[in-house]
Amino acid sequence: MPPAEAGGGTGGTAAHLALRVALRRLRRQRGLSQRELVRPLHLASHSAIADYESGRRMPPADIVTAYERYFSLQPGELLRLRERAVTERADAEARAALADADAEGRPARAGGRAEPEAVPRSSEATRPPGGARRGAVPRQLPIGTTLFTGRVRDLARLDAMLEETSAPAAAVISAIGGMAGIGKTSLAVHWAHRVRDRFPDGDLYADLRGYHPTGSPLAPDDVLGMFLGALGVARDRMPATMEEQAALYRTLLADRSMLVLLDNARTVEQVRPLLPGSGGCVVLVTSRSRLAGLAAREGAHRIVLDLLTAEESAELLGRSIGRARVEAEPRAAAALAQRCAYHPLALRVAAERVGAHGRPLADTVSELEDRRGRLDVLIPDGDETSAVRAVFSWSYDALPDAARELFRRIGLHDGPDISGPAAAALAGTSGRRAEQLLALLTGAHLLQESAPRRYRPHDLLRLYARERALAEDTEDLRRAATRRLSGWYLHSACAARVALSPGLPPMRPEPVELAVTPMSFAGHAEALAWFEAELPNLVAATAAAESAGLYRVAWQLPTALYGFFDLRKYYAEWVGTHETALRCARHVGDREAEGRILCNIGNAYLPMHRLDDALSAYHKSLAIFREVGYRQGEAKVLGNLGSTYDPLGRWDEAADAHRLSLAIFRDIGDRYGEALTVTNMGEMHFRQQRFAEAAEQHREALAISRAIPDPHGEGRAVSNLCAALSRLGESDDALRYGSEALALFRSLGDRYEEAVLLTRLGDVHEDIAGHEAADECRRLALALFEEIGDDRQAAQVRDLLGA
Structure with missing residues (x-):
């Protein structure tokens, strides 16, 4: 039975009273006992129905939806009543908390709510809606940088915004012309760490990937899923649509004081569903776009970041290489800042070169002087990488050949980051050698180690790496790198699949080069952790394999992920990768593979309650298996059909499907x-x-x-x-x-x-x-x-x- 939600006692609000009366009336009009409702509602016991009708517990949204289906009501008829009951209860709890705070003489939080201690978070009566539980306070802000410099005026404006604003406002931080690498995220993260203690209910962070050079921006429902999970909503209680997710998100934040940082947004539409609906929360949005609509409609404060001043540039150099060196060569320091166009990212890369080699600042200025045509100003045609390309180029040129080659290969990888072992496969080298090369790249600030043995380049550097790969490597070399990396992900996923789900049938993955060493796993926990960490890269590898014409890899990789998807229920990635797999299996004419993939797609639709879609996929799969004579697959799909007929109440068809499945399995031994x-x-x-x-x-x-x-x-x-x-x-x-x-x-x-x-x-x-x-x-x-x-x-x- 799904976990029930607290109902706030038998009295409840007016809407809750109306809901429980409606549930009892529907049952009695049909002449049903509470026990007779257990099976159609897929509950484990009639005691839950008694609790819902008495008001002791609020029925979860999926149970209310089951009532609507069973009693042939209009979709949403009872669900809207439940949502009103939840809202009324939350309002009542907030008023009670405020009254408690006033009675005890304690201050209220922003928006008139009492401090967190005023409400006993552990009580059943105060459990948040949507199945969420108040556990650990989410603290998701990324680590700040010790090199943060200047921005005094911008920090003061953010401070003023916090003091003057009692309702949620979005501070839109953008650079001139949407410039990349100007320090929007650094400012937002730095300020957020300064004020995070003002938000006792925690902070949420998401990189919206609005201007990711090779990938797609994150959809709002993807972010809502992550945020709702951080707020305690169990995956099986997650609403199905984005609108429902956004409504639950606003409800959960209505009685919290939280800081929300939405990094690297592309459009207003990407941001709006992620905004709280009431006071007490503050939202920071960073973007290269102006997001003018957010200011016009939501009243967001706009802060436009400029390049660093000469003084701030000198301070950044001082923090990076030591103030004594800057004070010893003030003219050279000023010239270096000018040659770097006062661009923070370019300055940090230049400073690393100066610090690594211990050379005079004047020598580095001379090197940049030779490239001053690409550094003096930003190219007016909007090529925002040009100002720093020269800095990247001499940092890149100073690397050993093998490190440069790995840097170029990483530019071909579309995933958000890359592990040490994956980088070894990409380069076709040993794990130890790859780690040495990665250390060189991180030391040159061409990569950052985002987590232990996981690496990612800045967006501009990712673009530069791809540029170098396209300019220096042949198509054959680039395709070979993609083949090695895709093969590594495939064979590693197959190994993780066996550790995670030993009962699944064996796979025969495409062979890989001898230079590629896939991962191995000691057991379930290791395999599960690897799948979790690598999921975005596995999705990217599937798409890359299809683009490179590696069609067998592209259909086998999602198939290897099936056991993980079945356990973790990442439905968007499950269906998305399998749709790619289906195209690729059809491209190579592998009918049996097509049947397997359709079966897996049906297995995704079944727990999503998309039963008609599940039946459609299963029937197509069944037809293919019968066409190719794959009787074992036919038996499995028949069993799946039986499990799909079950929640539809089609018991005879379910029993028939199971009997046919059993007969085939017995016939083939x-x-x-x-x-x-x-x-x-x-x-x-x-x-x-x-x-x-x-x-x-x-x-x-x-x-x-x-x-x-x-x-x-x-x-x-x-x-x-x-x-x-x-x-x-x-x-x-x-x-x-x-x-x-x-x-x-x-x-x-x-x-x-x-x-x-x-x-x-x-x-x-x-x-x-x-x-x-x-x-x-x-x-x-x-x-x-x-x-x-x-x-x-x-x-x-x-x-x-x-x-």
């Missing part, structure tokens, strides 16, 4: 598939509350798994048997099977299934020994879910614990 299908049938009957049949099928699956032998299948069968027997009231047998399964999962090191089982054992212990023993199992399950990063399951267990 696939005992693993047979055990899985029998397990699925048992789970279907469990959801139908046909617990005796479910138990019988799990006993059958157990016998097959032991005969194969398949320890993981055996463990799942025993675990499911524990759950079914518990519902049949056979608590002692349920506990015996549960203990057996627990020992098996621990011997296998399968922490996910162990956590699922511990949750079930909590229910068993609640029947036998009471809350204390039950909660101990649930606490162990929670720790495991948190350790492996399963936010959805962790949220459900926290709900059981009341945490």
Whole structure:
């Protein structure tokens, strides 16, 4: 059952009262008992319905939507009532908090709200809407730079904005003509760190990638998903549409005092959904665009950054190479700043060259003098890289050949960053050698180490690296680098796939060059962490492989990601990469691959509740598998169709699909598939509350798994048997099977299934020994879910614990 939301007691607001009356009236008009509603609403117990109708808990949005579907109401009819109830409750809590603050003589926060201590955050009655939980305060600001210099007037204007503004305002920080590298982000981050203590509820940060040289800007719904997650919304409680996400985001920020930094925006439309709707929060937006509409409509304060002054440039040089050296050569320092066009990024790169070689400033000025035609002024035609290209070029030219080559290769990589091992594959060299070259590039300020062993260039440097690659390397060399990197990601993903999901069928990835050494993984946690860190790069590698004509890599890579997507539910990336894979499989005419990919796409649509889309994908996949005679795939898709008919209430079709799937698996002698299908049938009957049949099928699956032998299948069968027997009231047998399964999962090191089982054992212990023993199992399950990063399951267990 999805974690329920606190309802604020049995009294509630007027809208909450109307909602619970409506739910009770709908049920009674159909002549249904609360127990009879459990199955169509996909709940585990009728007690949840009792809580919703009594007002003890607010029904989650997905449950309200299920009510609308089941009772054939207009979409949104009940949901709007629920949203009004949530809003009324939040307003009531804010008024109560303010009254408490006034009674105790404590100051109120911006917007008239009490300080955080006024509201007991841990109480069930004050849980935020949307399934969010107030846990750790989000502190997402990136690290500031110790080289920040000047900008006194701009800092003062930001300070004034904070003092004068009681409602959210956006400070739009842009450079002349949308100039890149002028220090917009540095100013915003520096000021945000200075004032972050004024925002007790935390800070949010997102790089919107508005002017990323090779990638697309982040869509608002992508950012909203990240922000809602930081605010405590579990992934399975995330609204489906951007409008719903934005509404929930505004609701959650309505009673918070937070600082939001939106970096590198491209358009007003990219920013507007990310703005809070009420006072108490301050938003900073950095952009190369003017974003005039934001100032006109939202009243944003505009701050236009100029180039550094001569004095500020001298100060930046002093911070970089030491004030003594600048004071010893003041004329040379002034000339160096002029040759760098007083551009902060160019100055930092120039300073690194001076500091690294210990040469006089005058020598560096002479070098720049030879290139003064490209440095004196910015090119008026809008080529914003020209002013610093010369600085980049002599830093680049001073590198060894191998470091220059790696720098050019990184310019071909479209992902946001690159790891040391990936850089080794890109360059076709060893990991140790790659780390040495990366150290040279970071030392020259041509790369920055954004996290341990992860590197990224500044946008301008990324463009410059790509320029050099196009100018110096042949198309064959560039394509070979893309092939090596794509192959490295593919083989590493296949290795991570095996560690993450050992039961999935093996893959036969395209071979890679001997110089490429893929990643290896010790277990589930390592594989999951790698997938999380590399996901944006894996998406980029898929697109790059398609662009380079590496079609087999481009369809195999998303297929290798399937197990990760199924666990983490990153639906946009799941569907997007598989759509690329589908095009590529069709391009090479691989019909079996096309069927596999369509099946995976259907598996994405199913938990998204896009059931018609899921059925369409499954039927296309089924037709292809039957066409090519791939009976194992046919059996799998039939099982998936059965699982899709289930939530539609098409029980006969679900049962027929499972029976056909089982018949094929038995005919081809696939005992693993047979055990899985029998397990699925048992789970279907469990959801139908046909617990005796479910138990019988799990006993059958157990016998097959032991005969194969398949320890993981055996463990799942025993675990499911524990759950079914518990519902049949056979608590002692349920506990015996549960203990057996627990020992098996621990011997296998399968922490996910162990956590699922511990949750079930909590229910068993609640029947036998009471809350204390039950909660101990649930606490162990929670720790495991948190350790492996399963936010959805962790949220459900926290709900059981009341945490």
